[in-house]
Amino acid sequence: MDADSELFKAIGDATRRTILDELIDRDGQTLFEICGRLAMKHGLASTRQAISQHLAVLEQAGLVHTRRQGRYKFHHIDTGPLRSIVERWPIDREEPNP
Amino acid sequence: MDADSELFKAIGDATRRTILDELIDRDGQTLFEICGRLAMKHGLASTRQAISQHLAVLEQAGLVHTRRQGRYKFHHIDTGPLRSIVERWPIDREEPNP
DNA sequence: TTGACAGGCAAGTGGCTACTTGCCTATAAC
């Protein structure tokens, strides 16, 4: 599977997008932290395994990097891969007040 | 279905992404033109109906606008909706040669 | 009017994927 497909598949799911939002808000969370915050702030009652699989997809796409430390695994967001989107289809600059 | 889901679903399919590429290359094509060019340049042997449905999804997401003229329907790309992606998850600027 | 051309509508099908369930490994506290 090519990198493009991985990327677009990753951001194609609403739960994964919310996970990215969470990591933007607070980078370097563990799986359990993410589960808790998704449930609290977003009303998402997903199981731990579901979130874990989502994180694996995000990592596969390069949007999330992980760092192990003891029994904890911290997740860090990397928005770099998103650059390929705007490079592929350049965004028409709006001219607000010319 | 909210606008976000429409957008990400639209760009989540490889054929639809190729259609956007085609419209970047040559804007304002008809359905038959797009079918032909997808087959020629990209080796995609999709039926007309399949492409038509893809265009409907792209239009629903606001990525494509259509303009009728007689029995022709021209398709125009609009990359504006993509802006919401980089606004939602700001892209870390790489510092090439500081 | 008749035929060809451009496009639309709708039902059916197969494959992919998100989610669950159950069990397992590893680290740390007691």
Added chain:
DNA sequence: GTTATAGGCAAGTAGCCACTTGCCTGTCAA
């Protein structure tokens, strides 16, 4: 060592979605 915590692996299931098939509508040229 024992227990709790953080996370992983793998099989099964259900729902969604891309694609096909068949037929229909509207436009233009002869």
